[in-house]
Amino acid sequence: xxxxDYFRSNQPKSSANVAKExxxxxxxxxxxxxxxxxxxxxxxQEILAVIRKYVDVDLDAVSVNYEQEDSREILELNIVLPxxxxxxxx
Amino acid sequence: xxxxxxxxxxxxxxGKTTTSAALAMGLAQxxxxxxxxxxxxxxxxxxxxxxxxRRVVYDFINxxxxxxxxxxxxxxxxxxxHLYVLPASQTRDKDALTKEGVGRVLDELSQSxxxxxxxxxxxxxxxxxxxxxxxxxxxxxxxxxxxxxRDSDRMLGILSSRSRRAENNDEPIxxxxxxxxxxxxxxxVGEMLSVEDVxxxxxxxxxxxxxxxxxxxxxxxxxxxxxxxxxSDAGQSYADxxxxxxxxxxxxxxxxxxxxxxxxxxxxx
Ligand SMILES: Nc1ncnc2c1ncn2[C@@H]1O[C@H](COP(=O)(O)OP(=O)(O)O)[C@@H](O)[C@H]1O
Ligand SMILES: [Mg+2]
Numbered sequence: 580x581x582x583x584d585y586f587r588s589n590q591p592k593s594s595a596n597v598a599k600e601x602x603x604x605x606x607x608x609x610x611x612x613x614x615x616x617x618x619x620x621x622x623x624q625e626i627l628a629v630i631r632k633y634v635d636v637d638l639d640a641v642s643v644n645y646e647q648e649d650s651r652e653i654l655e656l657n658i659v660l661p662x663x664x665x666x667x668x669x
Numbered sequence: 670x671x672x673x674x675x676x677x678x679x680x681x682x683x684g685k686t687t688t689s690a691a692l693a694m695g696l697a698q699x700x701x702x703x704x705x706x707x708x709x710x711x712x713x714x715x716x717x718x719x720x721x722x723r724r725v726v727y728d729f730i731n732x733x734x735x736x737x738x739x740x741x742x743x744x745x746x747x748x749x750x751h752l753y754v755l756p757a758s759q760t761r762d763k764d765a766l767t768k769e770g771v772g773r774v775l776d777e778l779s780q781s782x783x784x785x786x787x788x789x790x791x792x793x794x795x796x797x798x799x800x801x802x803x804x805x806x807x808x809x810x811x812x813x814x815x816x817x818x819r820d821s822d823r824m825l826g827i828l829s830s831r832s833r834r835a836e837n838n839d840e841p842i843x844x845x846x847x848x849x850x851x852x853x854x855x856x857x858v859g860e861m862l863s864v865e866d867v868x869x870x871x872x873x874x875x876x877x878x879x880x881x882x883x884x885x886x887x888x889x890x891x892x893x894x895x896x897x898x899x900x901s902d903a904g905q906s907y908a909d910x911x912x913x914x915x916x917x918x919x920x921x922x923x924x925x926x927x928x929x930x931x932x933x934x935x936x937x938x
Binding site: 595 | 814823863866869870
């Protein structure tokens with residue numbers, strides 16, 4: 580380490596470190612969604628739209644999980660409803 | 670039976686064609702009968718890097734469509750006896766690459782060559798998937814840069830699911846990492862992902878690190894694969910890469926910046 584680097588060492592993280600951390604998150608996400616049916620994001624959107632017709636849920640209230648085991652595929656749907664049910668919107 | 674090697678990356682401009690030319694020349698120089706195929710239909714440039722662009726008569730698509738036979742289309746390298754180039758078509762669109770057609774040509778080449786090097790186009794579309802479909806080995810060319818590393822990882826996903834070996838449940842494609850356009854000075858000051866960073870993310874066998882080098886442009890200006898420039902850092906690192914591919918153990922070079930004197934260390938950056 581050079582002398583000047585020593586004085587710089589209390590500066591923010593290097594850009595290479597930022598790049599590495601961003602990549603680790605990105606790649607983990609890419610890998611998790613790899614091999615999933617391509618209709619999944621749209622399915623998630625449409626289910627969310629239907630639910631929001633009746634219940635005032637957050638945009639991230641619906642999660643769709645896809646898993647493949649040897650001979651079967653599992654589609655897991657998770658919907659988080661608000662604590663205090665709000666009045667139906669229609 | 671030939672071994673089929675795909676040079677792939679996802680991202681464009683990372684050094685696939687430079688690498689294909691270097692690898693093919695390096696293998697041929699070691700006496701391996703080698704053919705290098707340009708899969709970049711519509712944007713051919715392997716012939717330029719190999720310096721044989723004025724000798725192109727027929728191309729890969731002509732052979733697939735049986736408008737010419739392989740002997741008519743293959744261009745023999747003038748510098749090296751065992752090396753042949755199969756150029757891409759400049760005019761057709763990439764749908765002309767059919768799985769059956771590509772398979773037929775590779776089968777025929779397999780009879781008389783030891784290695785078939787497939788220079789993939791960028792992207793993850795048809796041309797790129799055709800270049801990797803029949804591969805036995807894949808060299809994933811990556812630059813130390815976020816979008817290139819991400820694309821390489823996506824390419825690895827495709828290699829493990831959409832290749833002939835994957836579909837037939839054969840032994841998977843052997844995957845290697847080649848890090849190119851590496852700038853050791855910038856890595857040292859934390860401005861560029863290091864070889865360790867990239868390996869940690871992609872976890873592949875490291876085939877080599879090719880430095881960012883002026884020699885690459887000079888070589889392409891002259892139509893001479895950079896591996897023939899033995900004086901240059903890039904040429905030497907490509908020669909090491911070929912040795913490693915053939916199973917020799919060669920220490921990595923050009924990963925660390927040259928040691929500088931006290932004063933420049935003091936004022937570095
Ligand atoms: N190690 C390197 N150092 C400097 N320039 C390089 C290096 N590798 C490739 N290049 C340059 O980058 C550009 C793209 O290279 P190319 O091999 O055509 O990439 P690709 O086939 O992946 O699109 C070219 O201009 C080439 O000269
Ligand atoms: Mg190219």
